[in-house]
Amino acid sequence: MKITRVRLFEVELPLVHSFQTSSHKKSSLTHILVELTDEHDSTGWGEVASPTHPYFTSETTDTAWLMATGYLVQSVLGVEWEHPGDVDGCWAKIRGHEFAKAGFAGAAWDLWAKANSQSLAAGLGGTRSVVRSGVSLGIEPTIDILLDQVDKQVSAGYGRVKLKIAPGWDVLPVQAVRQAYPALDLHVDANGAYGSDTSSMDRLAQLDAYGLTMIEQPFAPRDFPAHARLQERIATAVCLDEAVVQLDDLRTMIAMKAGRVLNIKVSRMAGLTVAKAAHDLAWNEGIPVWCGGMHEFGIGRAGNVALSSLPNFTLPSDVSGSDKYYARDVITPAITARDGAVDVPTGPGIGFAIDHAWIAHNQLRYFDSEVPADQSGRQ
Template sequence: MSTPSDRRTYRDPSLPSTASAITVVRVELMAVRLPLRRSFATSSHRKDHLDHILVKLTDQDGAEGWGECASPSHPYYGPETFSSCWSALRDYFAPALIGERWDHPEELETVWRRIRGNLFARAALDTACWDLYAQHGNRSLASALGGSAEHVEAGVSLGIEESIGELLNQVEDHVGQGYRRIKLKIAPGWDVAPVAAVRARFPDTPLQVDANAAYSSTVEHRTVMRALDTMALRMIEQPFATDDLLAHAELQRELTTPICLDESITSASTAHTALSLGAAKIINIKVSRLGGLTEARRVHDLCARSGIPVWCGGMHEFGVGRAANLAVAALPGFTLPGDISGSDRYFTADILSSPITATRGRVRVPSAAGLGVTIDRDAVRTHLLDQMSVTQ
């Protein structure tokens, strides 16, 4: 199996690194709240709005690069929160970036090397730097990353509902909209019965489940996994704790259904360890969880060399983060539908002038320079909670 150190060189000889080295002279942080169309529940909690941090970089020529920190507000998915990310961006990442000259986003790893963890915060700046880099080369972010797909197949993630009947209504609605697969959130007490009901009603619909590490490696919970194994699922995502790779490996040997890892994969190194142990047959790549596009592409390349399919997970991103997800999902190894449904699936209004939409289960990859989307500044101001700037 290839190791994470087997890294390609991404400098395109037909395109200079940049016309001139990039120097970020200003970092703006904007806390933005968007209400959800309907509340969304996972194994840990229910939410009716999202607070994310938008990052805007300005370079020496006045060009702007945008990124999004899509960290949850509470430490249930992972250890980071909205508050911790705001602090990390304000006090560490932004000051370290200001005034640094760089030609390629990968160089910034040396700028931030002393800052441990804080991957959601790091992802926002990494994405914004990639946006600037692609704009300087006058090409799309997808192209700058090495992707060529014009459209990506989109699945939809459905939360835990009040009743099985309501869940069936939600599945029927989204199958009718043409989404290419349905993902169901599960938790102890909400697993076998609702999944069996969906499978019985929709026998031919690609279906997968996501536990968000809600189960433990007990006889009772393994019995649940074996029951789910009979339901022709595409995958069972992250059943056990994030650091329990051996339990995932043991479970994978017991099941026919592929195990997919999400929270466990925080770098190309952890992905390599998980695959070496046989803990998963599929990897969920999330830009936010991996600290940005730089590491997300490394995990993609590792999995491609190892013959492991990947798909693009989501954190209910606003339009900026969703555009970044589309760019990375244009890479050739993303062979499974991702959680990149249209913005209108979750929000009544997004922060883009032209919201990202899905048509019959497919979403167009932006082709304009950089992220390829236009920020609606009025919408940002309307939903703004707080803002601040970091300069030299």
């Protein structure tokens, strides 16, 4: 296969419900969509789901656009390849910028799966036809509002709820939700908001009393020792997210016993190739995984669903229906959840049609580059 054209679309979609984390609040999201075209004019789509601001990661939409237009496009144009893993080698010299790379890797996997007349899930080695889904709820102004949000999601059939926490918004909201829903699969995510001092450790240790499935990323991304100390102290599983960007980070987590669960985010780990390798390594080490989300549009969400069909994704993943986040998505039909579960698409590639009109309507920036006609290899 040869990529003969690359198009980039920066698109902003409003959120149905604003979302508050430990760092900031957002009411809309801006992501970059990647379209790769091969010599047969077939196309594959991927999504750069980087945040707009540098709070979750150092990458932003602007840095991803710069990296994509300045480096990644030229690294893949005109290159011959047989498997999506080969495309990752095109940017081997480029350090970091995992979110930007993930968009190109996703488009390559979609293109390759379509060329082989198989679903993305099948191409990745998926083994299940339905994926259990959970939802992630942000920090709300009051506990009553939070309980209303939890009730909506439980009523919609979701069996797992993740609560964002931060210093000052942790024990009391968790206690309230647990009292209201004694049997709910509940876990919390701090996005690295806590220090590793004794008082923070003591505060987080109080959460051990509420039967949580996990405490996700309480400390700074590189602070493996703090995570290891907390895991040794509490019965609740510590889950790492931002800390694991490369496979070597996962090996560090395993060696230091810094957690017992891994959140695999496709975007954080530079795409589906690395994410699948992380799944395989964790599986061999007996570490269960689940697929986290970045509020992806439908293109990235479809990739997450396909990845979540792999056998070691034994915990509910953040692959809830698109309607929880967007009134209209960039794919048709939209991804839907039924009783807290999402069907794994069986159509070629990501398994959905692209809503070109909606993309154009919400487009902020556009980029187009292709190899010269005499070098395209079109037949």
